[in-house]
Amino acid sequence: MEDNFLPGSQETLATSPTPSIDAPVEPAFAPRTDLAQLTARTEAVRQQIGQVIVGQQDLLELLLTALLADGHVLLEGVPGVAKTLTAKLLARTLDVPFSRIQFTPDLMPADVLGTSVFRPAQGDFEFRPGPIFASVVLIDEINRAPAKTQSALFEVMEERTVTQDGTAHRMDSPFVVLATQNPVEQEGTYRLPEAQLDRFLFKLNVGYPTLAEEIQILQGHHSGFGGTPLEKVQAVLTAQDLAALRQQVGQQRVEANVLEYIAKIVGQTRAHKALYLGASPRASIALLNGAKALAALRGRDFVTPEDVQFLAAPVLRHRIMLTPEREMEGGTADDVVKQIVQSVEVPR
Amino acid sequence: MRHLPLLLLLTLAASPVLAAPPQVPLVLRRLAQAPADTTMAPALPPAAAPAVVRRPAAAHLRELRGQREFDYREVVADEPAQASLWQRLLGWLLRSLAPLLDTKGGRIAWKGLFYGLMAAGLVFAVLKFLQVDITRAFGRTSRRVPLAYEAGQENIHELDFPAAIAEAEATGNHRLALRLGYLQLLKQFTDRDFIAWQPDKTNQAYLHELAASYPSARPAFAELTRQFEYSWYGELAVSPDLYQRVRADQRRLGQQLGAAAPGRPQPA
The missing domain is CATH 3.40.50.300 (P-loop containing nucleotide triphosphate hydrolases)
Incomplete structure (x- = not known):
């Protein structure tokens, strides 16, 4: 099949340091x-x-x-x-x-x-x-x-x-x-x-603002x-x-795998050992609604995992409670949310 | 000779009455009259008398020999008949090692082993605490960040892309075929070290990495990413014509990538 163009296959060209990709890809698809x-x-x-x-x-x-x-x-x-x-x-x-x-x-x-x-x-x-x-x-x-x-x-x-x-x-x-x-x-x-x-x-x-902003x-x-x-x-x-x-x-459209991705992230907060209180289903709904709005704001009529990841901390950080041990260690809710997002595979 | 000072003292005490007939003190008289008893302190012997060797009473000795506290021989208890296999094995091991460890060399070796294990344990605890990966010192390649992912249904490193794409094309599922083509591109970028594949990364994260490791490929990959996102997340229908066009772009980028020297992925 013509799709066999992996490196090392017959179609592999002579190796050269990062050749310029000259032919532009034609835009396709519109919202x-x-x-x-x-x-x-x-x-x-x-x-x-x-x-x-x-x-x-x-x-x-x-x-x-x-x-x-x-x-x-x-x-x-x-x-x-x-x-x-x-x-x-x-x-x-x-x-x-x-x-x-x-x-x-x-x-x-x-x-x-x-x-x-x-x-x-x-x-x-x-x-x-x-x-x-x-x-x-x-x-x-x-x-x-x-x-x-x-x-x-x-x-x-x-x-x-x-x-x-x-x-x-x-x-x-x-x-x-x-x-x-x-x-x-x-x-x-x-x-x-x-x-x-x-x-x-x-x-x-x-x-705080940056130096230039200040x-x-x-x-x-x-x-x-x-x-x-x-x-x-x-x-x-x-x-x-x-x-x-x-x-x-x-x-806005939300693909089934993206819905599952949201549910998995929120679900992980209920099983994380550093958390005393996980996020409620209201958090899942908030993450979904927020992701739909953000996607629209960014000019898309569908939600991507990128939108979900971007909003995970703002939606979840005030809805979860750290265990006393984690708080004493100096941990933050944002750290835990980041860990959780990293532990869930992006649907693709 | 031991009692000489006592005698002198008694003599001096009696000196004022030297003219009188000598009187023996009452205590000495009583001692002289007492019957001989070997268990008690004897009366002072005359200076010229031969020394008498005292012997302990035979009955007393027999009684002492019978007491457990005075038995200094080590009694090795026989293994109980109902000893378990583990107890017997341990006993055998100790008996086998005892002669070895009872020598000077054996004791030194045992001490060395003990301190060596203590030092190794301490070093291990420190390295573990500092999270140092010493295996890299032996030329081992750095490990990917170990994260507890939920295993997905697919692994791009194991997927047979040509076969999977051909199957999707044959069934007319162009949307799935485009997705597989995009995943194949990601695998190629990973194999050539232009990006560092990790299941939690988004497409935008890979675009950032590519901008640093292979800047000229970024615009083409950005457009292909957009197309993949519209067709897959946006659930847009993919017509055969559109599929052929996008697939051709994917193939072309893949071919150009095959000609590139391996890169070094930059953190997003």
Whole structure:
């Protein structure tokens, strides 16, 4: 058969050091779904945020991925790395109602969700919605509030409803929670309950900028750029636009072997000896939805194992718990996720 | 002679009454009157008397000989009749080695062996702790990173690609044939050391490696990778015409690769 062109076969040519591959390969195959609109819209958001935020390209890509996948995002980083600013900028690019809640140790659930107020004239109770009733909600320093207040978010983050006095109040679409937190080692912080962490699609670690990026930040501030950065950003995406883009994401193709790949990675977290708590099926769904959104963002109408690998750490790092021994050894959730990804064969 | 000082002392004590008739002290008189007893301290003999050798009592000696504590002979216990095979083998080994180890040379050899094993154990523990692979010092090629993979259904190093591709073509499964052609390319890159095959790596990881080890092959391989991903992960239908075109590109890259000198894969 003509396919027999392995090295050492009859068709092997005289050996020469890395000859140039001159004949280009003709492009073949094209996406079935027209993702031009999605690419253009998301690129516009990127450009708006890019006017203020220097670098952080991966962070921006993951934020957009979460937005398209209809997921909430937890941003973690030390103070001063523009967590809150990034979240505010993303909210500003969306033409939807926005609210911000500063979590403090004395915040009560009713301060977040709203409360029923008695109306003497009518003789009944009226529900006054809390700041959670918005399309994009920025919860700043979410781990400054104790577990009692955190638990108020369970229902609304998962089911998009707030039940008060037996009445369920449905949230508008989109409903996205962008929360920031300092690492738990910081003074005056509480560890978030596992049930709440599981409701975040991604946990993104916001790191320090590179030297070049930091110089660029300084140059911007020195020339007066840093005065009112939010005013430069325009809303470029409406709720209807976002709904249409999300519909496209929902139609992404996922081959059976890639689905199995996702299930195997998440399944491995439940058997890993360094983990006390593995990821739930909600994590599998999050990884699938995230991978579909990321593939669309990258101009493909199908998911590849590359997408799954890229999102494994952001999806799983906050959903798994290390054993005390592993924690004492200085291990991190990211290390374990990396090990797990390396131990599962890529379907090909 | 031993009792001479005592005698002198007694003489001095009696000196004030030397004129009086000599009186023997009461204690000496009692000693002199006591019957002879070999088990007790004898009365002081006269200086000129021959020394008396004391003998232990025969009955006492017999009694002592009968006690176990005074029996210094080593009694070798006979092997119990119901000893197991292992016990008998161990006994035989110890009896065989005993004469060897009981010599000066044997003791030195035994000591050397003991310290040698201790040193080897210590060195092994240190190397294990530092994760040093000393087998490379003997010219052994470096091992692939040992990872606990779940074994897949296929191994590209064992697959008979020409036969598998021919079978897929014969059944009209062009999508599978394209996939096999792409896997064959990966195997060729691996065999020529342009990439380091590992089951957990993605196609993009191989593209990065190829960019470093064989830059001019990267654009062609990038397009073939894209085609493979669209047909395999994207589940796009592959028509016979399209298949022939893509397959021709795969073959051409494979042939050019066969002419290349082995490379050195770079980490992605």
